[in-house]
Amino acid sequence: MRLSDRGRLRRAPHTTPAAPPLIELRDVSLTHDHTTLVHHLDLTVHENEHVALLGLTTTATTALAHALTGRTPPTHGHITAHTPTQHFTPHPHHTLAQAITGHPNPSPLDPHLPPTLTATGLDPRDLHTPLSRLDHRLRTHIHHARTLYALRTGTRLFIHTTDPAPTRTPHTGHLLLTPHPTHARTADRILLLAQGRVTETGTHRQLLLRGGAYARLYALHRHTA
Numbered sequence: 001m002r003l004s005d006r007g008r009l010r011r012a013p014h015t016t017p018a019a020p021p022l023i024e025l026r027d028v029s030l031t032h033d034h035t036t037l038v039h040h041l042d043l044t045v046h047e048n049e050h051v052a053l054l055g056l057t058t059t060a061t062t063a064l065a066h067a068l069t070g071r072t073p074p075t076h077g078h079i080t081a082h083t084p085t086q087h088f089t090p091h092p093h094h095t096l097a098q099a100i101t102g103h104p105n106p107s108p109l110d111p112h113l114p115p116t117l118t119a120t121g122l123d124p125r126d127l128h129t130p131l132s133r134l135d136h137r138l139r140t141h142i143h144h145a146r147t148l149y150a151l152r153t154g155t156r157l158f159i160h161t162t163d164p165a166p167t168r169t170p171h172t173g174h175l176l177l178t179p180h181p182t183h184a185r186t187a188d189r190i191l192l193l194a195q196g197r198v199t200e201t202g203t204h205r206q207l208l209l210r211g212g213a214y215a216r217l218y219a220l221h222r223h224t225a
Contacts, residue, residue: 019046019047020082021044021045021046021082022045022046022047022081022082022083022156022157022173023043023044023045023068023079023080023081023082023083023085023157023173023175024043024044024079024080024081025041025042025043025044025077025078025079026042026077026078026079026080027040027041027042027076027077027078028040028041028042028043028067028074028076028077028078028079029041029074029075029076029077029196030060030063030064030067030074030075030196031075032059032063036195036196037056037057037059037060037063037064037196038056038060038063038064038193038196039195039196039197040076040077040197041077041196041198043191045157045173045174045175046173047156047170047171047172047173048168048169048170048171048172048173049173049174049188049189050168050173050174050176050186050187050188050189051173051174051175051176051187051188051189051190051191052175052176052177052178052183052184052187052189052190052191053175053176053177053178053191053193054178054179054180054181054184054190054191054192054193054214054217055179055192055193055194055217056177056179056193056196060196061161061177064177065087065159065177067079068081068085068087068159068175069085069086069087069159070085081157083154083155083156083157084153084154084155084156084157085102085155085157085158085159086101086102086103086146086150086155086157086158086159087102087103087158087159087160088102088146088158088159088160088161093130093131093132094130094131095127095128095129095130095131096117096122096126096127096128096129096131096134096142097110097113097127097128099131099142099146100113100116100117100142100145100146100149101113101149102146102158102159112149112152112153113127113149114127115152116145116148116149116152117145119145119148120141120142120144120145120148121141122138122141122142122145150172155172156171156172156173157172157173157174157175158172158173158174158175159174159175159176159177160174160175160176160177161176161177161178180221181214181217181218181221182218182221182222184204185204185218186204187203187204188203189201189202189203190202190203190204190207190214192207192213192214192217194213199212199213200212200213200214204218
């Protein structure tokens with residue numbers, strides 16, 4: 001080192017390692033009764049990302065939701081989650097507790113549920129009441145309760161169908177499983193599947209400009225809506 005270079009040496013800038021994805025699917029396949037529902041799907045969902053899977057059958061949607069939430073293993077491949085996951089499905093027979101937690105069997109000893117209901121104007125005595133028996137004007141309160149419950153439990157990945165998801169934040173991710181392209185158009189990334197295989201991927205605008213199957217499906221749904 002030359003004397004004139006003294007004092008010029010600098011340490012390499014400290015770089016923060018990239019955060020892992022909230023969930024990662026590697027070569028995931030799902031089958032039911034020897035029928036392929038999902039075929040070799042690769043997918044990651046990161047913080048502050050909204051991803052939509054479009055074109056799954058009802059059976060495939062249920063099977064994938066169960067695999068994503070750890071209820072059943074995939075037939076092939078691996079699913080790695082780095083955060084608790086909640087799955088929201090609209091069903092009139094679900095109880096208030098199921099609707100808020102996103103779990104089919106919420107713990108009766110969950111310490112977060114009663115204070116969450118109280119803070120959002122809901123009655124803790126209604127925890128086990130089916131949604132169909134609650135006043136429809138409470139939907140907004142339930143939506144807020146989901147968001148608050150997720151915050152208190154550290155949940156950052158939400159899987160949902162047609163029900164509104166908790167409010168999007170920079171630290172949460174959303175995965176939408178839907179047959180309706182009009183529901184997917186605001187997603188950061190859309191994956192169109194046919195017979196369980198990904199055939200197109202991109203944003204809503206990119207897929208419309210491409211003029212492929214997504215564009216035709218979107219036009220059809222708009223005209224029939």
